[in-house]
Amino acid sequence: MANLAHTTGIETTSEKTEADTGAKATSATSGFIPSLVPREDFPILARQIHGKPLVFLDSTASAQKPRQVLDAMDAFNRTTYANIHRGAYTLSEEATAAYEGARKKVARFINARSVREVIWTRNTTESINLVAHTWADANLHPGDTILITEMEHHSNIVPWQLAAARTGAALRYVPITDDGELDMAAFDQLIERHPPRLVAVTQMSNVLGTLPPVGEIIAKAHAAGALVLLDAAQSVPHTAVDVRALGCDFLAFSAHKMLGPSGIGVLWGRRELLDAMPPFLGGGDMIRDVSLQHSTWADLPWKFEAGTPAITEAVGFGAAVDYLSALGMANVRAHEHALAAYALERLAAIPDLRIYGPPADRRGGVVSFTLGDIHAHDLATLLDREGIAIRAGHHCAQPLMERYQLAATARASFYVYTTSAEIDALAAALEQARSIFAF
Numbered sequence: 001m002a003n004l005a006h007t008t009g010i011e012t013t014s015e016k017t018e019a020d021t022g023a024k025a026t027s028a029t030s031g032f033i034p035s036l037v038p039r040e041d042f043p044i045l046a047r048q049i050h051g052k053p054l055v056f057l058d059s060t061a062s063a064q065k066p067r068q069v070l071d072a073m074d075a076f077n078r079t080t081y082a083n084i085h086r087g088a089y090t091l092s093e094e095a096t097a098a099y100e101g102a103r104k105k106v107a108r109f110i111n112a113r114s115v116r117e118v119i120w121t122r123n124t125t126e127s128i129n130l131v132a133h134t135w136a137d138a139n140l141h142p143g144d145t146i147l148i149t150e151m152e153h154h155s156n157i158v159p160w161q162l163a164a165a166r167t168g169a170a171l172r173y174v175p176i177t178d179d180g181e182l183d184m185a186a187f188d189q190l191i192e193r194h195p196p197r198l199v200a201v202t203q204m205s206n207v208l209g210t211l212p213p214v215g216e217i218i219a220k221a222h223a224a225g226a227l228v229l230l231d232a233a234q235s236v237p238h239t240a241v242d243v244r245a246l247g248c249d250f251l252a253f254s255a256h257k258m259l260g261p262s263g264i265g266v267l268w269g270r271r272e273l274l275d276a277m278p279p280f281l282g283g284g285d286m287i288r289d290v291s292l293q294h295s296t297w298a299d300l301p302w303k304f305e306a307g308t309p310a311i312t313e314a315v316g317f318g319a320a321v322d323y324l325s326a327l328g329m330a331n332v333r334a335h336e337h338a339l340a341a342y343a344l345e346r347l348a349a350i351p352d353l354r355i356y357g358p359p360a361d362r363r364g365g366v367v368s369f370t371l372g373d374i375h376a377h378d379l380a381t382l383l384d385r386e387g388i389a390i391r392a393g394h395h396c397a398q399p400l401m402e403r404y405q406l407a408a409t410a411r412a413s414f415y416v417y418t419t420s421a422e423i424d425a426l427a428a429a430l431e432q433a434r435s436i437f438a439f
């Protein structure tokens with residue numbers, strides 16, 4: 001456990017957090033696992049779908065929002081909204097303070113050295129594209145290597161394919177083992193044979209739930225002279241992430257996966273790297289001076305923030321960070337670990353059901369599976385009739401699906417409001433689907 005915690009940068013369950021949450025991470029059979037939060041905080045969870053209570057098991061795609069986030073955004077829109085960094089009037093000054101205050105909350109949440117290292121973007125995808133354009137175009141040349149892995153989301157593949165095509169750099173992939181882990185022996189060989197300029201890797205697979213050993217990856221990549229970008233879309237929402245302790249160079253994540261609104265995300269980067277990078281998009285707010293001949297750039301973080309941003313969404317993001325901070329990220333991780341262990345045990349008991357990915361101790365709160373030869377989309381449709389929302393498809397990770405020769409999987413994912421009763425409902429509906437297809 002200690003070793004895993006060290007190498008993944010993901011906190012594992014401690015006795016204290018189990019006691020704090022009441023969640024039993026070590027045994028899936030030890031009884032009911034309650035929600036970590038008051039379910040009434042999440043108004044959408046009171047909905048009925050096809051006459052059944054909503055069982056929302058797709059938080060990996062987008063999490064639901066508590067009223068604390070909804071209220072903060074509503075109150076801001078009703079009382080404080082104005083464009084930011086523009087007006088010398090009270091409303092604009094207040095809006096600017098709220099917007100920049102949210103940035104401070106996010107900086108604290110990931111333990112950034114400076115608030116200037118937190119760049120607002122639209123989402124994880126835009127954050128990675130920002131680096132793949134500005135840093136890559138300025139630093140990569142023919143013969144250089146970008147190293148990523150076969151378990152990446154398309155957002156951490158396609159921008160590097162485009163950057164490789166523009167710069168002449170080679171894009172290489174760390175393979176995955178049959179049980180859904182990164183092949184670290186292959187990683188070592190690749191690093192030695194083709195020392196990369198950049199390693200870009202997910203901190204948690206959105207399909208398999210795998211937690212790659214990012215601590216080890218960062219240490220080895222740095223020793224080989226490479227920078228490391230972590231796709232933290234699935235880690236920052238679910239566990240304590242401390243950029244200084246991790247020692248990574250760039251980190252990308254989205255608010256909508258961590259109880260906040262869609263339309264806003266973060267690129268965190270080490271200040272000296274961000275300072276040296278050229279701007280991404282040009283326009284208002286990112287400049288210091290503009291003349292007909294040329295322009296100069298604003299200081300960090302605004303150099304990378306052209307145009308009117310997602311102002312209300314930043315306020316909502318700040319409220320989401322407050323909510324998660326009050327819960328304690330170690331408690332969030334412990335809760336999801338307990339749910340993952342419970343789900344693995346519950347689903348493994350269903351005949352013909354195949355689960356992909358590592359055991360609970362080495363995964364987050366995500367379970368991908370197939371049931372006999374029922375197509376994942378049919379399964380999702382059947383479950384929807386029972387009020388159960390899961391995702392089906394390739395999950396924007398086609399190379400990973402190809403690795404396992406799969407067209408699609410069904411995927412259930414858990415968050416702070418999930419209970420073991422919802423996993424029981426999933427298991428019962430899957431048993432029912434199995435009897436409908438009668439194999």
Ligand code: C6P
Pocket residue numbers: 060061062123124125126153155156202204205206231233234254265391395396
């Ligand atoms: N995964 C899922 O259902 P955006 O869309 O930019 O906020 O996040 C992209 C992204 C990047 N990396 C990982 C590991 C992700 O899981 C995601 C989003 C969702 O799995 C939507 S496809």
